[in-house]
Each structure stands twice: as structure tokens, then as C-alpha cells.
Amino acid sequence: MRYRGAVSEQGDETKQRVMDAAIAVFSKGGWAGFTIHAVAKKSRVSLGSLYHHFGSIDGIAAAAWSRSLTRLLEALAKACANKRSARASVEALVLGYLDFTERHRAEALFIHASSWASFMPEHAERLGGEKRRAFMPLLVRFGGYVEAGELVSASPAMLEMLLIGPAAETARRWLSDERAVDLAEARRCLPAATWRAVRLDS
Amino acid sequence: MRYRGAVSEQGDETKQRVMDAAIAVFSKGGWAGFTIHAVAKKSRVSLGSLYHHFGSIDGIAAAAWSRSLTRLLEALAKACANKRSARASVEALVLGYLDFTERHRAEALFIHASSWASFMPEHAERLGGEKRRAFMPLLVRFGGYVEAGELVSASPAMLEMLLIGPAAETARRWLSDERAVDLAEARRCLPAATWRAVRLDS
DNA sequence: TGGTTGACTAGAATAAAGTTCTAGTGTCTG
DNA sequence: CAGACACTAGAACTTTATTCTAGTCAACCA
Numbered sequence: 001m002r003y004r005g006a007v008s009e010q011g012d013e014t015k016q017r018v019m020d021a022a023i024a025v026f027s028k029g030g031w032a033g034f035t036i037h038a039v040a041k042k043s044r045v046s047l048g049s050l051y052h053h054f055g056s057i058d059g060i061a062a063a064a065w066s067r068s069l070t071r072l073l074e075a076l077a078k079a080c081a082n083k084r085s086a087r088a089s090v091e092a093l094v095l096g097y098l099d100f101t102e103r104h105r106a107e108a109l110f111i112h113a114s115s116w117a118s119f120m121p122e123h124a125e126r127l128g129g130e131k132r133r134a135f136m137p138l139l140v141r142f143g144g145y146v147e148a149g150e151l152v153s154a155s156p157a158m159l160e161m162l163l164i165g166p167a168a169e170t171a172r173r174w175l176s177d178e179r180a181v182d183l184a185e186a187r188r189c190l191p192a193a194t195w196r197a198v199r200l201d202s
Numbered sequence: 203m204r205y206r207g208a209v210s211e212q213g214d215e216t217k218q219r220v221m222d223a224a225i226a227v228f229s230k231g232g233w234a235g236f237t238i239h240a241v242a243k244k245s246r247v248s249l250g251s252l253y254h255h256f257g258s259i260d261g262i263a264a265a266a267w268s269r270s271l272t273r274l275l276e277a278l279a280k281a282c283a284n285k286r287s288a289r290a291s292v293e294a295l296v297l298g299y300l301d302f303t304e305r306h307r308a309e310a311l312f313i314h315a316s317s318w319a320s321f322m323p324e325h326a327e328r329l330g331g332e333k334r335r336a337f338m339p340l341l342v343r344f345g346g347y348v349e350a351g352e353l354v355s356a357s358p359a360m361l362e363m364l365l366i367g368p369a370a371e372t373a374r375r376w377l378s379d380e381r382a383v384d385l386a387e388a389r390r391c392l393p394a395a396t397w398r399a400v401r402l403d404s
Numbered sequence: 405t406g407g408t409t410g411a412c413t414a415g416a417a418t419a420a421a422g423t424t425c426t427a428g429t430g431t432c433t434g
Numbered sequence: 435c436a437g438a439c440a441c442t443a444g445a446a447c448t449t450t451a452t453t454c455t456a457g458t459c460a461a462c463c464a
Contacts, residue, residue, distance in 0.1 A: 035451080051451095166364050198395070
């Protein structure tokens with residue numbers, strides 16, 4: 001009694017376990033340690049299953065990246081969800097990014113270390129689309145503030161750069177060297193600075 | 203009559219050619235095509251020489267990354283060099299980043315695609331140090347503006363995030379998909395926005 | 405109920421990539 | 435001139451990614 005539709009629960013569980021293992025393996029040894037054998041061993045899934053589910057080691061990385069990014073964006077959407085003002089939303093977004101980075105270090109590391117341009121063509125396009133879709137709720141929210149004249153008028157893409165640029169750069173640096181950046185200071189400094197960059201009236 | 207000090211000109215030329223080849227190879231085929239055999243073929247340097255000069259394929263990537271980053275930071279320093287005001291410096295920095303990205307696409311791609319955390323321990327520490335050193339002139343300049351009360355008071359690291367965060371994020375996006383972001387709009391929008399984020403008095 | 409199908413698992417065999425090794429060449433230096 | 439040194443060369447070897455053959459197991463159906 002294990003079937004439900006075309007894909008079994010067991011297969012799905014296996015996939016989740018593989019992605020968990022991939023992130024753990026990468027987190028411990030970087031690209032150098034990120035081999036399909038290491039992922040197989042860590043997840044206790046055979047090579048055959050790995051290739052059945054993911055097609056290649058890039059496929060594993062792409063799936064794990066995608067899942068991690070989705071989680072990050074969900075966390076950000078949730079962080080802004082109940083905020084009333086544009087300013088509160090912006091600040092919650094920035095803090096949410098920093099929080100996710102600190103609380104889910106391995107996943108954040110994986111997101112930043114493996115930009116989807118690195119997985120070649122086949123994955124790149126699909127992942128780009130997924131990213132765009134996952135970003136939608138945030139774009140809608142902040143697009144609304146632009147319409148309402150509370151944020152600078154700019155294309156969604158530009159707004160995104162201004163909103164997450166400093167937080168993303170900070171996350172990157174912290175992930176590659178925790179001493180390089182003080183997250184506590186970032187939490188104090190970045191939300192207001194980001195707000196200054198995007199608010200409409202000075 | 204080819205010697206000058208401990209290292210020959212010929213060896214140095216070879217190294218440069220290898221780094222050029224590495225960047226070209228990566229630019230064309232991403233990580234998937236980035237093999238030591240491909241770099242050897244493209245640069246027309248033998249495997250023996252490659253390993254003599256760089257030690258490993260990671261060593262090649264690290265050297266190319268380091269050289270590219272140095273060039274970027276030199277371009278940024280130059281862009282700010284003759285600017286008098288804090289605002290002009292900030293705006294020149296942002297525009298310089300976007301210009302470098304567009305004019306040296308392959309190198310910019312390499313910088314962003316291979317964050318030094320990816321090359322494991324041995325390279326990571328050295329590269330971190332090199333980056334910090336190369337950043338020095340900019341930190342001094344902008345640190346001066348902080349002292350003078352023209353920029354928000356923040357640690358050098360925080361200031362760096364605010365200054366290059368949005369431009370770096372924009373570069374990343376443009377490099378992975380040129381349609382995703384409009385560089386012309388970025389040039390219009392980011393300098394002023396970055397300035398708003400870092401200027402002291404509102 | 406017993407055979408067929410399809411998702412999934414398993415790991416040996418193979419192909420591809422990274423690294424090491426031995427053997428040079430040519431130049432400088434004592 | 436002889437030894438040391440920087441560099442070049444590519445074959446041999448090792449490690450890693452991928453493919454292939456051979457299963458197991460649950461659902462479905464004649």
C-alpha cells in the first residue's frame with residue numbers, strides 16, 4: 001500500500017534524503033569532497049538509485065540547490081508576511097535573509113556556492129524559471145509598494161538587487177569566513193541602510 | 203639570456219597563458235567543460251608544465267580567480283581615483299563595477315562563479331588574504347570619507363557590503379542571464395541608490 | 405491467482421578526469 | 435665543463451562519474 005499516483009512515497013523520501021546528504025557533504029568538504037560516491041555513502045542510497053532519481057551528480061546539486069532556494073524564499077516571504085508598512089517589510093526581508101543564513105548555514109552555503117550558471121544548460125534554464133516563480137510573491141508585495149509610491153520606481157529586477165544585494169553579499173562573506181563579517185552589526189546596520197536605498201521620499 | 207631573478211620570463215608567460223586559457227575555457231563551457239585536459243589543450247601547455255606551475259586544477263582556478271579579482275579591484279580603484287567628493291567616489295565605484303562586468307565578461311564570470319570558499323583550505327586562506335590586500339586602497343579611501351563624516355559610520359566590512367552589494371548582485375544576475383537584468387537601467391539607478399544607502403546626513 | 409508492468413534498488417563494469425612519474429631540454433653558475 | 439635549477443613533455447596511474455545488467459517489490463489485471 002505504498003503507491004500514490006505515479007511516484008511512490010518511498011522514492012520521494014529517498015530523494016529528500018539524497019538532497020540532505022548532498023548539502024551535508026558539501027558543507028563539510030566543499031566541491032573537493034562533493035563526489036557522487038560520498039553522497040551515496042552519506043545518504044546510504046546506491047549509485048543506481050542516485051542515477052535513477054537525478055540522472056547525474058549535477059542533477060543532485062541542481063535539485064538540492066532548488067530546494068534550498070525555495071526554502072530561503074519561503075522564509076523571506078514569511079518574514080514579511082504580516083508587515084504593514086513598506087519600511088517594516090524591507091527591514092524584515094533583510095533580517096530574514098541574515099537569519100536564514102545563520103540558522104541554515106549549510107543550505108545557505110549551498111545556495112551561494114553553486115550558482116545555477118554552473119550547472120550547464122539543461123539545468124540552468126529550468127532552475128532560472130523556478131527561481132523566478134519562487135520569487136513571485138515577494139515581487140508582488142514590493143511591486144505593490146512601488147505602485148503605492150512608497151518605494152523608488154524601478155523595475156522588479158532592480159528593486160530586487162537593492163533589496164537583497166547587501167544582505168546577500170554579507171551572507172556570502174560570512175559563509176566563507178565567519179570572522180570577516182559581524183552578523184550582529186549587519187543586523188543593526190543593513191535594514192536601515194537598505195531602506196534608505198529604496199524608499200521614495202527623502 | 204632569459205633569466206631574471208628566481209623565475210624566468212618564459213615561465214611567467216606560460217602562467218599567464220594558462221590563466222587566459224582557463225578563463226576562456228570556463229567562459230565557454232562552465233564547470234562541466236573546465237577540465238585540466240581542456241586547459242592544457244587550449245593553452246597549448248603540457249600537463250607537466252601545468253602541474254609544475256600550479257600544482258592542481260584548483261591551483262589554476264585559484265590563480266586565475268586571484269588575477270581576475272585583482273584586475274577588478276584595480277579597475278575600481280582607478281574609477282574612483284580622481285574623484286573629489288564622497289558621492290562622486292561612490293557613484294564611480296558602482297559604475298566601475300558594472301563597466302568591468304560588461305567589458306570583461308569572462309573574467310567577471312570567473313570571479314563570481316568560483317568563490318574562493320570552493321577551492322578548499324590551502325587556497326582559501328591565501329586567497330582571502332590577497333583579496334583583503336587588494337581591497338585596501340578602496341577601504342582607505344572610503345574609510346577616509348567615514349572619518350570625515352560624509353558616510354555613515356560603519357565597519358569597513360559593512361561599508362563594503364553596502365557599496366558593492368547591489369552592483370555585485372546585478373553583475374551576477376547579468377552574467378548568468380543577460381535578459382534578466384538591464385545594465386543600462388542599472389547604470390541609471392544603482393549609483394544614486396547606493397549613495398542614498400551610505401551617505402551620512404539625510 | 406499468477407503473470408505482467410513499472411518504479412525502484414544494487415553494485416560491477418566502463419569511461420573520463422585528475423594526478424604522479426620518469427625523462428628529458430636548456431640556461432645559468434661555480 | 436659539471437652540477438643545479440627551472441621548465442617542458444606526455445605516458446602511466448588513480449580516482450571519479452556514468453552506464454549497464456540484474457535484480458526486488460508492489461500494484462494491476464486476465
